Amino acid sequence: MSVGDMYGFLHSGGAMTGKFSYEVAGQLKAYVYRLIDPRCGETFYVGKGRGDRVFQHALEACVPAEDEPGIMSPKLDRIREIRSANVSVEYVIHRHGMDDDTAYQVEAALIDAYPSLHNAVRGHHASIYGMATVEGLLQRYNLPQLALGQEHKLLAITINKLRGRRDHKVIFDLIRYCWPLRQKRAETVEYVLAVDRGVAVGVFKPLRWKPARAADFPDIANIEDEMDRLAFQGERAPQDIWDFYVGEHGKRISPIDLPPARQACRYINC
Known part of the structure; x- marks a missing residue:
C-alpha cells in the first residue's frame, strides 16, 4: 500500500483526509491530541505533535501486525480493531498554538488524567512533575539530596509501576527485567540505580546481562519472553553503596544531575 493509499484509507469520504494543509499546520503549531474509540467514546491514546503527527498512528496500523519489528503495540491493535468494526478513529486536538515545552506539559497532564491509555510512556517530565498526592510530595521534597559524581559507572532506570518504596524485592524485580539496551555497553555498568519520580530508591549490582527470557527469572x-x-x-x-545512593528512605536527584527525559534508561559516567 502506498503512502497516498494509506492516507485515503484513514477516512473514505468526508472532510478528514489524514493530512493538514500547510496553512492549517502553521496555525496549529505544537499541539496535544487524543485518539478516541468511537465504539465506546474512550480516549485510548494521548500525544504531542506538529504537522500531521495526529494521523501517523493510523498509518502505522496499516502495517500488518506480523510485520512489526518485534514491538508489541496495544495502540495499533486498538486502531485495527476499530477498522475491523467498519468505523474510524476519532481525533481531537485538545490544545494547540503552543511551543514544544508547553505542549509536553499539557500532554503529561492529560496522560495522568486518563487511566486506560495505551501510551508506552507517561509523558515528558512526568517522572518528576507528574501526578502525586500532597503527602507524597511532602515526603519526596523532605528527603536528602543525592549528588551524582564520578564515583561509579551507573545505569539509572526510571520505574513507573512502583507502589511504595520499602519493598526492596519489588524494586529489584522491576529494575532487572527488562530494557532495550545494548549488551556491550550494559556490561560496563557497575551499579544499576532505581529511580522513582526523581528519587533514588534502590541500587543493585548486575552480575550478568542476558536476553530477557522468563524461564531464567x-x-x-x-x-514474558x-x-x-x-x-x-x-x-x-x-x-x-546503598547508604551512599539511597539511604534509609531514598534520596532526591537534582534535575541538573539527571534531567527529565522520556527514555527510562540513562547511563552515567559510562
Whole structure:
C-alpha cells in the first residue's frame, strides 16, 4: 500500500483526509491530541505533535501486525480493531498554538488524567512533575539530596509501576527485567540505580546481562519472553553503596544531575 493509499484509507469520504494543509499546520503549531474509540467514546491514546503527527498512528496500523519489528503495540491493535468494526478513529486536538515545552506539559497532564491509555510512556517530565498526592510530595521534597559524581559507572532506570518504596524485592524485580539496551555497553555498568519520580530508591549490582527470557527469572511473576531486550541477574549493592545512593528512605536527584527525559534508561559516567 502506498503512502497516498494509506492516507485515503484513514477516512473514505468526508472532510478528514489524514493530512493538514500547510496553512492549517502553521496555525496549529505544537499541539496535544487524543485518539478516541468511537465504539465506546474512550480516549485510548494521548500525544504531542506538529504537522500531521495526529494521523501517523493510523498509518502505522496499516502495517500488518506480523510485520512489526518485534514491538508489541496495544495502540495499533486498538486502531485495527476499530477498522475491523467498519468505523474510524476519532481525533481531537485538545490544545494547540503552543511551543514544544508547553505542549509536553499539557500532554503529561492529560496522560495522568486518563487511566486506560495505551501510551508506552507517561509523558515528558512526568517522572518528576507528574501526578502525586500532597503527602507524597511532602515526603519526596523532605528527603536528602543525592549528588551524582564520578564515583561509579551507573545505569539509572526510571520505574513507573512502583507502589511504595520499602519493598526492596519489588524494586529489584522491576529494575532487572527488562530494557532495550545494548549488551556491550550494559556490561560496563557497575551499579544499576532505581529511580522513582526523581528519587533514588534502590541500587543493585548486575552480575550478568542476558536476553530477557522468563524461564531464567522464575522468581518474577507475570513476565514474558522479550528476547530483543536485556535483563540482568544480580544482587543488592553492598551496604555502603546503598547508604551512599539511597539511604534509609531514598534520596532526591537534582534535575541538573539527571534531567527529565522520556527514555527510562540513562547511563552515567559510562
